[in-house]
Amino acid sequence: MSSGRSTERAERRAAALAEAVRRGILGPEQPLVGLLDIDDVLHAVDALHRAFRTAFDGPAPVRHAFAAKACGLVPVLRLLAEAGMDCEVASPGELQQALAAGFTHDRLVFDSPAKTVEELEYALGHGIAVNIDNFQELARVDGLLGEGRPAGPVGIRVNPQVGSGAIGAMSTATDTSKFGVALRDPGAEDAVVEAFLHRTWLNRLHVHVGSQGVPLPLVAEGIRVAHGLAERINTEAGRQQVTGLDIGGGLPVNFDDEDDRPTYDDLVAELRSAVPDLFGGRYTLVTEFGRSLLAKSGTIASLVEYTKSAGGRRIAVTHAGAQVATRTAFAPEAWPLRVGVLDAKGHPKAGPTEVTDVAGPCCFAGDLTAQARPLPPIEPGDVVALYDTGAYYFSSHFSYNSLPRPAVYGYRATADGDVRFALVREAQSIRGVVEESGLEQAGALVELRLDSPADDA
Numbered sequence: 001m002s003s004g005r006s007t008e009r010a011e012r013r014a015a016a017l018a019e020a021v022r023r024g025i026l027g028p029e030q031p032l033v034g035l036l037d038i039d040d041v042l043h044a045v046d047a048l049h050r051a052f053r054t055a056f057d058g059p060a061p062v063r064h065a066f067a068a069k070a071c072g073l074v075p076v077l078r079l080l081a082e083a084g085m086d087c088e089v090a091s092p093g094e095l096q097q098a099l100a101a102g103f104t105h106d107r108l109v110f111d112s113p114a115k116t117v118e119e120l121e122y123a124l125g126h127g128i129a130v131n132i133d134n135f136q137e138l139a140r141v142d143g144l145l146g147e148g149r150p151a152g153p154v155g156i157r158v159n160p161q162v163g164s165g166a167i168g169a170m171s172t173a174t175d176t177s178k179f180g181v182a183l184r185d186p187g188a189e190d191a192v193v194e195a196f197l198h199r200t201w202l203n204r205l206h207v208h209v210g211s212q213g214v215p216l217p218l219v220a221e222g223i224r225v226a227h228g229l230a231e232r233i234n235t236e237a238g239r240q241q242v243t244g245l246d247i248g249g250g251l252p253v254n255f256d257d258e259d260d261r262p263t264y265d266d267l268v269a270e271l272r273s274a275v276p277d278l279f280g281g282r283y284t285l286v287t288e289f290g291r292s293l294l295a296k297s298g299t300i301a302s303l304v305e306y307t308k309s310a311g312g313r314r315i316a317v318t319h320a321g322a323q324v325a326t327r328t329a330f331a332p333e334a335w336p337l338r339v340g341v342l343d344a345k346g347h348p349k350a351g352p353t354e355v356t357d358v359a360g361p362c363c364f365a366g367d368l369t370a371q372a373r374p375l376p377p378i379e380p381g382d383v384v385a386l387y388d389t390g391a392y393y394f395s396s397h398f399s400y401n402s403l404p405r406p407a408v409y410g411y412r413a414t415a416d417g418d419v420r421f422a423l424v425r426e427a428q429s430i431r432g433v434v435e436e437s438g439l440e441q442a443g444a445l446v447e448l449r450l451d452s453p454a455d456d457a
């Protein structure tokens with residue numbers, strides 16, 4: 001089913017690509033760029049809020065936190081903050097990005113599986129919601145709090161061990177997942193209950209079943225388990241100790257065509273049937289969506305530098321490879337991308353298709369963004385667009401071959417073809433690449449070799 005949203009998004013994207021070429025935002029000087037459709041992002045935020053709001057009879061006690069790792073760009077985070085989102089962070093870098101974007105401490109959720117003592121101290125003292133990953137971390141928190149209480153909500157992340165989705169690396173609720181307390185392990189559930197009964201300040205449970213590839217019934221089953229545990233804790237505590245359920249993110253994204261499916265409405269419908277009490281109003285819900293809010297709003301566009309053929313296969317060599325499409329290059333089966341072919345003016349190409357590989361600039365053979373695809377004939381100077389790359393692609397750079405991070409622009413496009421751009425992130429300069437590769441320490445190893453070891457002794 002094709003929705004109005006997806007058709008309009010495709011039209012705006014076409015207008016933005018042509019205009020980016022016309023203005024030289026994409027061109028010989030800058031052969032690779034990331035583009036983000038701001039209206040489409042806000043549309044997704046709105047769809048998320050609406051889907052959950054309508055599930056509650058009365059006021060909706062729900063906070064939607066954006067998972068910063070999906071697109072850790074400060075202007076994007078600022079836009080989401082303005083649109084009423086909270087933010088989920090899992091590293092010191094993400095925390096500082098979120099603060100720079102204007103999220104106050106009470107709008108943050110801190111989820112790293114490897115939180116240091118310092119990070120915990122900061123989060124607990126500033127009212128950032130913390131989800132504790134394991135019992136060692138809990139002991140650390142005990143030590144930091146002493147007789148005191150945390151300034152914000154604190155939960156424990158549980159792994160309901162409901163199984164894997166289609167992509168193993170994205171599945172966080174397998175029997176042996178590294179995340180959370182594995183609830184079905186002998187004694188684990190009782191230990192979580194005990195932990196709550198001994199700590200009046202523990203008041204949340206957190207579950208995140210996985211990301212791309214996890215089907216909705218599995219997501220719902222994980223949340224059902226966490227909800228059931230919250231009910232058990234509250235019964236045994238004789239009061240409503242668990243007041244918040246953080247149900248994670250992980251709504252899968254459709255990378256096959258333009259449609260938005262499944263939708264947030266689909267997820268809410270699944271949750272209403274699997275866990276009817278979830279929307280009863282007794283628990284504040286926290287969500288942590290990332291990919292589903294941004295993926296379809298983003299595009300990577302590259303000039304085609306060369307075309308060639310090898311062993312009968314056409315190959316288009318572009319500037320977009322593993323450095324911006326890392327998962328697609330390394331796990332092409334799990335992360336296929338839709339590819340658009342445009343002419344040198346940025347207009348869609350038509351014509352009889354040829355089976356083509358689309359390659360990137362990295363020096364390894366697997367650096368392909370599409371393999372054996374029927375595509376219109378590609379020539380040098382054309383533009384190749386990688387669709388649905390607004391999350392975890394241009395924002396999750398991989399420094400292979402010391403390739404620089406490309407510029408990212410947000411855009412707004414009207415139906416009559418008027419397009420406005422805003423720079424979101426400058427392209428990294430080559431000087432910048434050299435500086436972050438130890439330029440300051442250029443002589444360090446030669447000096448170490450010349451140093452006589454005896455001097456150190």
Ligand SMILES: *Cc1c(COP(=O)(O)O)cnc(C)c1O
Pocket residue numbers: 067069070088111208210211212248249250251288289290291292
């Ligand atoms: C990555 C992650 C998310 C976001 O997942 P998406 O698939 O991008 O929605 C949410 N919560 C946690 C704990 C995560 O690690």
